[in-house]
Amino acid sequence: MEWIEWVLSREFRQFVLDNDLFFPLLFLGRLIGVTAIEVWRPAREVSYRKVILNDLTVFVVYQFVIFPLAQQINRYIAIRPQLPETILAMPLLFRVLCYFVIADFGHYWIHRLMHTKHVWRIHKWHHAPTYMYWLAGTRATVPQQVIVNLPYIFAWSFLGLSPWWMGLAIGMFSSLQNDWMHVNVTWRSNWLEWLIVTPRYHHIHHSDNPAHYKANLAALFTLWDRLFGTYVNPDEVKEEELSFGIGENVPLVRLALGV
Ligand SMILES: [Zn+2]
Ligand SMILES: [Zn+2]
Helix, strand or coil, X not given: CHHHHHHHCHHHHHHHXXXXXXXXXXXXXXXXXXXXXXXXXXXXXXXXXXXXHHHHHHHHHHHHHHHHHHHHHHHHHCCCCCCCHHHHCCCHHHHHHHHHHHHHHHHHHHHHHHCCCCCHHHCHHHHCCCCCCHHHHHCCCHHXXXXXXXXXXXXXHHHCCCCCCHHHHHHHHHHHHHHHHHCCCCCCCHHHHHCECCHHHHHHHCECCHHHCCCXXXXXXXXXXXXXXXXXXXXXXXXXXXXXXXXXXXCHHHHHHCC
């Protein structure tokens, strides 16, 4: 069991950080772990063999082009408020909670904006797949990523003066959060929906049924949908009757550029 000791050692941690291997290793873990969950208890059939190459390509483009480009643009247009010392002196746990509530509230409204007539084109790509599993949810255009990042950058101010690993932890959380929302799994702990979004909850949002077009927009806390009238109770939707997609043929280049 020497390799376990090595993986848990300080040297290994330093090696991973020095070589920027944290997120590649995390992706490998997601690929194995999340796929295993889907194979174990799938909500519906997905022909992985047909879509995996396509979705891995999308992932690589997202990771190395779309996300970095959006971050560059965000350097010019994001608001980073300077918070008073009294807030920054609050316990870290409280500030992390503030981060998630504020960022998620902003994300809800940005998402709602993207489902309006004129902004829909920048978000269409995310809804384009006619199948649903964890890797199908990676699609985001540059303009979508830029505006979705805004509330997170704003709320990041609450995490000033936090430990060195906070950036990695938040990055890991948002990757897993996105995997979780889209994962193709039958999830029966529906009580969780009183607090957070579950896969079946978000799958309704991807439904091609016009009745669900603006349903369940929340990314983390379901409270926003309940408060602002976009909540559709997953218990009232037959999961097996859901189908996905945007119901129109748009050339891939237009989808990916959001034009
Ligand atoms: Zn959407
Ligand atoms: Zn989605």
